[in-house]
Amino acid sequence: MSVLVMLEQRGELKACALEAATKAGEIAQKAGMDLNAVYIGQSLEDQADQLKGFGIKKIYAYENEKLTHYSSDGYVPIVRDLVQELDAKVIIGSASALGKEFCASLAARLGVELIQDCIELDWDGGLIAKKPVYAGKVLSAVRIDSIPAMASIRPNVIPVDPKGDDIPETEKRDMPQLDLRTVIKDVVQAAAGTIELTEAKIIVSGGRGLGGPEPFPMLQELCDVLGAALGASRAAVDAGWIHHSHQVGQTGKVVSPDLYIACGISGAIQHQAGMRTSRIIVAINKDSEANIFKICDYGIVGDLFEVVPILTEEAKKVLAD
Numbered sequence: 001m002s003v004l005v006m007l008e009q010r011g012e013l014k015a016c017a018l019e020a021a022t023k024a025g026e027i028a029q030k031a032g033m034d035l036n037a038v039y040i041g042q043s044l045e046d047q048a049d050q051l052k053g054f055g056i057k058k059i060y061a062y063e064n065e066k067l068t069h070y071s072s073d074g075y076v077p078i079v080r081d082l083v084q085e086l087d088a089k090v091i092i093g094s095a096s097a098l099g100k101e102f103c104a105s106l107a108a109r110l111g112v113e114l115i116q117d118c119i120e121l122d123w124d125g126g127l128i129a130k131k132p133v134y135a136g137k138v139l140s141a142v143r144i145d146s147i148p149a150m151a152s153i154r155p156n157v158i159p160v161d162p163k164g165d166d167i168p169e170t171e172k173r174d175m176p177q178l179d180l181r182t183v184i185k186d187v188v189q190a191a192a193g194t195i196e197l198t199e200a201k202i203i204v205s206g207g208r209g210l211g212g213p214e215p216f217p218m219l220q221e222l223c224d225v226l227g228a229a230l231g232a233s234r235a236a237v238d239a240g241w242i243h244h245s246h247q248v249g250q251t252g253k254v255v256s257p258d259l260y261i262a263c264g265i266s267g268a269i270q271h272q273a274g275m276r277t278s279r280i281i282v283a284i285n286k287d288s289e290a291n292i293f294k295i296c297d298y299g300i301v302g303d304l305f306e307v308v309p310i311l312t313e314e315a316k317k318v319l320a321d
C-alpha cells in the first residue's frame with residue numbers, strides 16, 4: 001500500500017509539484033504508507049535535487065521527448081498502470097488547469113473517487129478535505145471513505161516544506177507503447193518573461209475602474225517593482241482592454257497568491273470566486289461601499305490614479321533598502 005504523487009512539469013518542475021509532494025508526504029506518514037512519485041516529461045535528472053526531503057521513496061521517471069507536453073492519452077494510461085502496479089491507495093495531484101484534467105481523467109479510468117481543488121487535505125483513515133464550491137461562496141468539507149482515493153490540491157495554498165534530507169531513488173522507465181491520438185508539438189507563451197498568474201506570489205489586478213487600456217502600464221509598473229503578475233476583472237477583459245489570459249474569476253483563472261491587490265474592481269461574486277483564497281487582499285476603490293471591502297484585509301478608499309503611483313514609489317523605496 002502506498003501514496004503516489006504526480007509531479008507536474010512544464011520543462012521544469014512546477015511549484016505545485018513540490019506543494020503536492022509536501023502534502024503527500026504528510027499523508028503518507030499519517031497513513032503509515034510509503035510515498036512514491038511519478039514524473040512524466042523530458043529530463044528529471046538535473047531537477048532531482050529539488051525533490052529531497054519530502055519522504056519520497058522512489059520516483060518513477062518516464063522520460064521521452066514525446067511526453068514533454070501533457071496529453072491525456074499519453075499521461076493517463078501510464079499513471080493508471082503504475083497505480084495498479086504499486087497498489088497505490090492514495091493518489092495526489094495538483095489542481096492546475098493541466099492537473100484538473102489529468103486527475104479527472106485518471107479517476108474515471110481507475111473508477112475511484114476524486115476531490116478536486118482542495119485547499120485543505122488530511123488523512124484520518126480516509127481522505128478528508130475542504131474545497132470551495134458555488135463559485136467560492138461556500139467551503140465544502142468532503143470525505144472519501146473508500147480507497148483508492150484521489151485528491152488534487154489548489155496551487156499556492158500549501159507551503160512547500162521538505163522536512164528531511166532524504167534523497168529519493170529514481171527508477172527510469174521505458175516509454176510504454178502508447179496510442180497517442182494528439183501530439184502537442186509546441187507551447188507558445190503569450191509574452192516572454194511574464195509571471196504566470198496561477199503561480200504568482202503577488203498579483204496586481206485592474207478592473208473597470210481603470211476606464212480604458214491606457215492605465216494598465218501603470219499597474220504593470222507596480223507589478224515590475226513587486227515581482228507580481230498582472231490580473232484583470234472580466235469587465236476589463238470584455239471591454240478589450242487586456243487579454244483574457246489575465247482574467248481572474250469564475251470564468252478566468254483561480255489564484256491564491258500571498259498578496260492580491262485589486263484596483264478599481266468592485267468585488268463581484270464571480271471575481272471573488274477566483275481570488276478570495278488569497279492570503280492577503282488589498283483593495284483600492286473610490287466607493288467605500290464596494291463589495292471588495294467586505295473581503296479585503298486592507299482597504300484604501302481612494303482614486304486608483306493617485307494611490308497606485310504612490311504605492312509604486314513607496315514599494316521602490318522599501319525594496320531598495
Ligand SMILES: Cc1cc2nc3c(=O)[nH]c(=O)nc-3n(C[C@H](O)[C@H](O)[C@H](O)COP(=O)(O)OP(=O)(O)OC[C@H]3O[C@@H](n4cnc5c(N)ncnc54)[C@H](O)[C@@H]3O)c2cc1C
Nearest residue numbers: 207208209233234235249250251252264266270271286304
Ligand atoms: C457567468 C458569469 C461569469 C463571470 N465571470 C467573471 C470572472 O471570471 N471574473 C470577473 O472579474 N468577473 C466575472 N463576471 C462578471 C462580474 O459579475 C462583474 O461584472 C465583474 O467582475 C465586474 O468587474 P469590475 O469589478 O472591474 O467592474 P465594476 O463592477 O464596474 O467595478 C468597477 C469598480 O471600480 C471602481 N472605480 C471606478 N473608478 C475608480 C477609480 N478612479 N479609482 C478607484 N476605483 C474606481 C468603482 O467604484 C467600482 O467599484 C462574470 C459574470 C457572470 C454572469
